[in-house]
Amino acid sequence: MTTETPCIVAKNVSKHFDKLQILNDASFEASEGEFLCFVGPSGCGKTTLLKIVSGLESLSSGSILIRGEPPNPKVQSIGFVFQEFSLFPWRSVWDNVKFGLEIKGSIGDSGSRVKEMIDLVGLSGFEKYYPHQISGGMCKRVAIARSLAVDPSVLLMDEPFGDLDAQTRWIMHRELYSIHEKLRKTTLFVTHNVEEAVYLADRVIVLTKRPASTKQTISIDLERPRYELSEQFVRYREQILKLLREEVPQI
Amino acid sequence: MRSVAILRSLAQSLGLLVVLLVLWQALTQFVRSPFFPSPLEVAKAWVTIATRGDLERLTLTDHAVASIHRVLTGFGLACITGIPTGLVIGLRREIYQTTKTIIEPLRFIPPIAWVPLVIILITGYLRYVLIIWLGAFFPILINTIVGINRTNPTLVNVAKVLGADKKSTILKVMIPSALPEIVAGMRIGLGVAWMCIMAAEMIGGEMLGLGRLILKYAELLRVDVIIAGMLTIGIIGLLMNEAFIRVENYVLRWRVEVRI
Numbered sequence: 001m002t003t004e005t006p007c008i009v010a011k012n013v014s015k016h017f018d019k020l021q022i023l024n025d026a027s028f029e030a031s032e033g034e035f036l037c038f039v040g041p042s043g044c045g046k047t048t049l050l051k052i053v054s055g056l057e058s059l060s061s062g063s064i065l066i067r068g069e070p071p072n073p074k075v076q077s078i079g080f081v082f083q084e085f086s087l088f089p090w091r092s093v094w095d096n097v098k099f100g101l102e103i104k105g106s107i108g109d110s111g112s113r114v115k116e117m118i119d120l121v122g123l124s125g126f127e128k129y130y131p132h133q134i135s136g137g138m139c140k141r142v143a144i145a146r147s148l149a150v151d152p153s154v155l156l157m158d159e160p161f162g163d164l165d166a167q168t169r170w171i172m173h174r175e176l177y178s179i180h181e182k183l184r185k186t187t188l189f190v191t192h193n194v195e196e197a198v199y200l201a202d203r204v205i206v207l208t209k210r211p212a213s214t215k216q217t218i219s220i221d222l223e224r225p226r227y228e229l230s231e232q233f234v235r236y237r238e239q240i241l242k243l244l245r246e247e248v249p250q251i
Numbered sequence: 252m253r254s255v256a257i258l259r260s261l262a263q264s265l266g267l268l269v270v271l272l273v274l275w276q277a278l279t280q281f282v283r284s285p286f287f288p289s290p291l292e293v294a295k296a297w298v299t300i301a302t303r304g305d306l307e308r309l310t311l312t313d314h315a316v317a318s319i320h321r322v323l324t325g326f327g328l329a330c331i332t333g334i335p336t337g338l339v340i341g342l343r344r345e346i347y348q349t350t351k352t353i354i355e356p357l358r359f360i361p362p363i364a365w366v367p368l369v370i371i372l373i374t375g376y377l378r379y380v381l382i383i384w385l386g387a388f389f390p391i392l393i394n395t396i397v398g399i400n401r402t403n404p405t406l407v408n409v410a411k412v413l414g415a416d417k418k419s420t421i422l423k424v425m426i427p428s429a430l431p432e433i434v435a436g437m438r439i440g441l442g443v444a445w446m447c448i449m450a451a452e453m454i455g456g457e458m459l460g461l462g463r464l465i466l467k468y469a470e471l472l473r474v475d476v477i478i479a480g481m482l483t484i485g486i487i488g489l490l491m492n493e494a495f496i497r498v499e500n501y502v503l504r505w506r507v508e509v510r511i
Contacts, residue, residue, distance in 0.1 A: 054412050073414045080412040086405045090427045090505040100413040102423070130505045150413060 005068075007032045007186040008053065008154060013062035014211075015048055022048045024211035025062070030154075033184035037197035039240060040207030041247045046190040047083070049212065050156045053188060054078050067153055077104070079147030079155040079185070083162055087131040087139055087146075093118065094127040096142050100150035117145040120179060137168040144176070148183065155185040159192065173199050177225065194244070198236045199226050206240060209247040216243055288475040296475035297482070305467065305476075307458060314480075315487060317459035318448050321376075325383025325451075326444040330437060333388050337395025337436075341429070342421065347396065358389035362443075363450040370454050379451040386447035387440035394436025398429030431503050438495050445488045461487075 008030040015023040022045040030036050040046050051057040053064055055071035055078065064071055071078070077100075087096050097117050101110040118124055121141035131139055140160060147155060161169045177200060180187060191197055197204045198220055206215045218240060222232055272290045279289035288296070301311040340347045362385045369378055402425045410420045452462030461484050468476040 056408055056412055073412050074416070075414075077414070078412055080409070082405050082409065084405050086409050088406060088409075088424070088427070090430070090503075092505075099409075099423070103410065103413045103415045103419060132505070146409075 005032075006030060007034070007067060008188070009063075009065045010053070011063050013049070013052060013059050013064060015045070015052060015057065015060045016211075021211040023052075023059075024213045026207070026213050027062075028205055028214055028217070030186050030188065032186055035180055035187045035189065035200055035202045037201035037204045038188065038190045038207055039192060039194055039197050039204060039244065040212055041209045041244060042192055044207050044210045044247070045212035046192075046207060047158050049207075050080070050158050050188060050190055053154070054080050054156050056080075077150040077152040079150065079152035081140070081143050081147050081155070081157040081160040083159040085131075085139060085163075086143055089131050092128050092130055093123060093134070093142050096131070097145045097149050099146055104150055113149055117149045120148070120182070121145045122175070135168075137164055137172060140164065140172060141175070144179070148179075148185070152185065155187045157187065157189045159190055161196065162191070162193075169196070174225070176200065181224075194237050194240050195228060197240065198222075198233060199228060204236075204240055206243045207247075215247070286472065286474050288478065292475045293478045293482070296473070297479035300464070300476060300479060305464060309459060309464075311464075311483060314459055314461045314464045315483065317457070318452070318461045318484075319487065319491075321379040321451060321455075321460065322383055322441075322444050322448055325380045325447075326387045326441050328380065329384050329387035329391055329440055329444065332384075333391030333436075333440070334395050334433060337392045337433070338399060338426070338429075340392075341396040341399025342425070354389075354392070358393065362386040362447045366450055366454055375456070379455045382451040382454070383444045383447045387444035390439040390443060391433070391436040394432045394439070395429065398432030398436075399425055401432065402428045431506060434499050434503060438492065438499065441495055442488065442492060445484075445491060448484065 006029040008028075010026060010028050013023055013026045014021070026049060028036070038046055038049065048057060052059050053066070053071055055073045055076075066076060066078075069076060088099065091099065094114060097114045098110055101113060106113075115124075118127060121144055123138060123141055123145070126134060126138065131142070134142075143160070161172050164172060173196060180200075189197075189200060201220055204218045204220060206218070207213070208215045218236065220236055222230075222236070226233060276289050276291065279287055279292075297311070304310040304313075340350060362382050365382060365385055369381055373381060406424050406428060407420060410424045415423065448460070449462040449465070452460040453466065455463070457463065458467070461480055465477050465480040468480070
C-alpha cells in the first residue's frame with residue numbers, strides 16, 4: 001500500500017458558504033489505488049468535501065491536488081457516483097454509460113469500452129433498457145459503470161448505496177469490492193454506515209461534526225474478502241462508532 | 252386482459268352516448284321548437300353540408316381544411332417563436348426577471364380580447380394567424396421556461412464532473428430533460444389554438460372555415476347546422492389531440508409510463 005507519490009493530497013481544506021463554515025482544516029492523502037472511506041455525523045460536510053475534490057465546488061482555503069494538479073473536470077477524468085438517482089432517464093443503459101465518452105470526445109473505440117463497463121457491473125443484456133425499467137440496484141451499477149467508463153484518475157462515491165435495501169446493499173458491497181480489485185481506482189467513498197466503511201476501506205477517516213475536519217484515520221488491517229461478524233471486524237466497527245459518538249451532541 | 256378492459260370502457264362510453272342521444276331525441280318530442288333540433292335533424296344537416304355543401308356550395312371538408320390550415324399555421328409559428336424564446340429565458344434567469352413584468356400580464360389577456368385591436372390594425376390572413384398564435388404561444392413559452400428550470404441539478408452535475416462545457420450541458424442535459432414539458436406545452440398550445448378558431452374566423456374576411464360556417468348559419472337561425480358545425484370542431488380537436496398524444500408517447504417513450 002505504499003506508493004511514493006500520493007494520488008490525492010488535501011491540505012488544510014476549509015470551506016464556508018457566507019458565514020456557515022462547512023469544512024475546517026481537513027487534510028488527508030490517498031495513495032494510488034487506495035480505497036478511502038469517510039465517515040462522519042450527518043450534515044458534517046462529507047458531500048461538500050467530495051464536491052471540492054471533484055472540482056464541482058471551490059475551496060475557501062487550503063489546497064487539493066490530484067496527481068499534482070488542482071481538480072478540474074475539464075482537464076482530468078473524474079468519476080463521481082452521486083447519492084441520489086443520477087441517470088439520464090431519456091438515455092438507455094448503453095447511452096448512459098457512453099455519456100462521459102461522448103463528452104470527452106473519444107468516439108474512436110467507445111463501443112468496446114461501453115461494453116466492457118456494462119459487463120464489469122454485470123448488466124449485459126440490459127443495454128437497451130431505460131432507467132425506469134430497471135431496479136434501483138441496477139441503476140446504481142449503471143452509474144458506477146458510467147463513472148468508470150472515462151477511466152478516471154479518482155473515483156468519488158457519495159453515499160452511493162444509502163437508498164438501497166439492506167440485501168441489495170450487501171450485494172453491491174461485494175461487487176464494488178471485486179471491481180476495485182480489478183481496476184484499482186483510487187476511491188474516496190463517503191458514508192455514514194460504519195459497517196460499509198469497515199468492509200470496503202483500506203483506511204477509514206473519521207470526520208468531526210460541522211465544520212468538518214479529519215479527526216482520526218484508522219487503517220483496516222483485515223484480510224479480504226472480509227467477514228462482517230468476525231471478531232476483528234466488530235472491534236474495528238466499535239472503535240469507529242465510539243469515535244463517531246463523541247461527535248454527536250449528547251442528549 | 253388489458254384489451255378486455257379497454258373494450259369494456261369503450262362499450263360503456265358508447266352506451267352513455269347512446270343514452271344521451273335518446274334522451275335528447277325524446278326531449279325534442281316534448282319541446283317541439285324549430286330552435287331545438289333533434290339529434291336526427293342535426294345529423295341530417297351534417298350530412299347535407301358534408302355532401303352537398305352550404306349556401307355557397309362549400310362542403311364541410313372545405314371548411315375543415317381551411318380551419319385546420321389556419322390553426323396549424325398559427326400553431327407552427329407559436330412553436331417556432333415560443334420554444335427558442337423559452338429556452339433563452341429559461342437558461343438565463345436575469346432575462347426572465349426583466350421580462351416577466353411584460354410576459355405575465357400579456358398571457359392572461361384572452362385571445363378573444365385581442366379581436367377588436369386586431370380588426371383595427373391588421374387585415375387578411377394575418378388576422379387568423381395572429382389570434383391563433385396568441386392562444387398557442389404562451390402555453391408553449393411558459394412550459395419551455397419551466398421545463399428548463401426544472402432540470403435536475405444532479406444531472407447537470409453529472410455532466411459537469413465528466414467535463415462537459417456549457418454548450419453540451421444545454422444540448423445533452425437541459426433540453427432533453429425539458430422535452431416532456433415542452434411537448435406538453437405544445438399539446439396544450441395546439442388545443443388552445445384550435446379553440447381560438449372561432450374568434451379568428453369571426454374577424455377573418457373569408458367565407459371559409461368551420462367558425463365562419465357557424466356564424467353564417469347563425470344569421471339564418473339554423474340551429475341544426477350550428478350544432479353540426481360545433482360538433483365538427485369538437486371532433487377534429489379531439490382527433491388532433493389524440494394524434495398528438497400518440498406522437499408524444501413515441502418520442503418520449505423513455506418516460507415512466509403514466510397512461511391516462
